[in-house]
Amino acid sequence: MNSLTAVVDTLATDTLSVAAPEVAQESLNVLDLAMKGGWIMIILAILSVIGIYIFFERYTVLRKAGSKNPLLLERLNDNIRDKDFKSAIKYCNKLNTPASRILAKGVKDYRFDNASIRQALENSAGLEIAALEKGLPVLSTIAAVAPMLGFLGTVTGMVQAFWNMSQAGDNIEVSALSSGIYEAMVTTVGGLIVGIIAIFAYNYLVSRVDKVQNAMEADIISFLEIVSECKEVAETDDHSEENAKTESAFTKTVFESDTL
Helix, strand or coil, X not given: CHHHHHHHHHXXXXXXXXXXXXXXXXXXXXXXXXXXXXXXXXHHHHHHHHHHHHHHHHHHHXXXXXXXXXXXXXXXXXXXXXXXXHHHHHHHHHXXXXXXXHHHHHHHCCCCCHHHHHHHHHHHXXXXXXXXXXXXXXXXXXXXXXXXXXXXXXXXXXXXXXXXXXXXXXXXXXXXXXXXXXXXHHHHHHHHHHHHHHHHHHHHHHXXXXXXXXXXXXXXXXXXXXHHHHHHHHHHHHHHHHHHHHHHHHHHHHHHHHHC
């Protein structure tokens, strides 16, 4: 009976050892894995840092540029009606936003015809948009170049693996091929990650620029309407004043004639 129990215990132990083999694998360290990608991973890391800096720097600028001041057009309307152009320009300079700088140019050119004012505003808006797009071409380049660098690392890694294979002769070991395969796979993953993030960041910033541009165009149209209305009111007032002077002169002439 004791021998039978011992046999059962032995079989149970063997079964457990087969069902649950020992796991003695090293944990995957992302940093160590990235270092196995070789020198191309250093370039990808530099590109990622540049891309992150451009994104947050442009995001801050576009967020400030996109903040709309509802009192801007109202204030300019009052100043222009009162012909207080200095206060209007001073207020625009105080705000120091792309929209206020554009409209300040329109206030300075108020005495020109509407077509000239429109052209000046559009030229100023083009310069402001170009300033807002600063750095976006670099981000677009990173989005395009990063995956290509990853594929380059794939090619160089496979070349390294086949070179090690040729040098090993008949005694080929997996460890001799692992470095090249690591470089091939890791650089591909790294390049795709950097490229995907960069293209999403680029498209997001472009959409913010388009939003700011649409707001600028709306402000330009509203400003031109204010200028047209103010000029019409001024012409009407001047015409009324001229008629009043003419009527007064005519009345004076008639009065003098009756007196004589």
